[in-house]
Amino acid sequence: MTDYPQRVLVTGAAGSLGRATLDLLARHQVAATGLDLRDPGGLPLDRMVVGSAGDPETVRRAMEGVTAVIHLAAIPAPSLGTPEEVFCGNTRATFVVLEEAARAGVRRAALASSMSALGLAWADRVLHPAYVPIDEEIPLQVEDPYALSKQADELTAAMMSRRHGMTTVALRYPRLGGTEDKLQQTAEAWAVDPGAGARELWCYLDVRDAARAAWLAVTRPIEGHHVVAVTAPNTLMSEPTEELLAVFHPDSERRAPLPDRAVPVDLRAAERVLGFTAEYVLP
Template identity: 55%
Template sequence: MRALVTGAAGRLGTAVLNELAGRDIEVTALVAEDPGPLPAGRVVVGDARDPAAVSDALDGADAVIHLAALASPEVAPPETVFATNTQATFVVLNEAGERGVRRAVIASSLSITGLPFAKVRRHPPYLPLDVDVPLRIEDPYALSKQVDEATAAMMHRRHGMTVAALRFPFLGDPGRLAGHAERLARDPAAGASEMWSYLDLRDAARACLLGLTAPLEGAPVLFVAAPETLVAAATRDLLAVHHPGVPCRAALEGRAVAIDLHPAEQLLGFTALHPYPLGSHPDPLPEEQHP
């Protein structure tokens, strides 16, 4: 396999390069600015929105992992976030399809639900979250991810590409996850919009690889996350406090995450291998708040 990785100097992009480095895969990294040495056979500096730069980076590639994006609605003006993300996804997938590439993975996000960046706290219509849950989008980042997933489906119809869209939760290495776990221990409400979910970057990178190699067809959309939350309290207790009255369609024993991960397990063969150890973090629910 010869793979192009866009956004290769970012947090997830670097993890993906490290994952691919130990395998028989030739890698081209597309980066917006020269970051210095990367574990890739070839590095192309260019904008993922630029067809010429993308065409150059695709030379010899037969697979694409597209990660280049503005990762939040707060990092740039709303029109910039939306336009940048959607144009990059369209250009990368269309250029790949025109060149005969038939496998691609794109980074979607749990934020597509509209919950994480909502101006006021919103509740899902039901739990666990799955790909059929109605989207309640009110921010440009979530909207860009909705368009990205629609673009992936269109590219499948246009070019016959298989394009897996992976809906990632909070991502981090152990240090970043430790900081997030501490924040959630102090304020569990801060994680309610994401169901207190997370994924180690090493697992996220492996999910990207499986998105290229598993026997998939079409443009599947898949949630990927660690199977347990990043807080010590039982999930049912957390939901009773932070999402009261929301119907729950699964048992959610212990710290089970309120996201349906079965499709990723069935279609990709993916389960997280790097759970964050929570032993040092206290129960985030004060005694009087337990149901």
């Protein structure tokens, strides 16, 4: 039987992924504390702390009674702040949340990393993965402050596992969609400009699946630190993946066949570590 946490702290609770995560916790009848810069009201939780995830005092208050943490709070793109705000804000929040969690006796934490950690998505020039399907060991090509913040977040989580004996899982999320309509809009945009999707390897994940991956990360019987890529098994494109790669990433080494619209991501770690496969898959 799964050993559910008694109370979960969700940072970034007011965001779309935060809300989906709170909905999932409510379905499992697990108590939830939210932490965000604002309280929009109407969230399915019984305790809300308003403030910055980078402020130790605020986070300390939020940790009351918490037995697991799902850390989602971040500036989600390098265009949404200065380079200093994006990198320093994101990395400070991750360090503070995980350090305060450890001090409070919390031993399970999931955090939102990103496929952007590869460096392709926000680079000023066109970059290509060393090989496909990509996996968690692929060399990173970071050239922007957001990607660097996610790389640092993963290293911070690994350190916390060594320092405090916490189990930490950094989830490399792709493009997320709150509804099928939103993902369909992305698909339509990438159909017009496949090169834009090439930066993200045409990957996607429904926020409901993203929330479930975070839940599995704090409930599965695992130990230590893990970095796990979680995506839907197919791309958002209508063209075969091999044809797209031949045009947009022709020199990336091919390590396995990618039939039809198979996503160019090795999803075996998600299945092995988390028992995760996406349930909300667009046709």
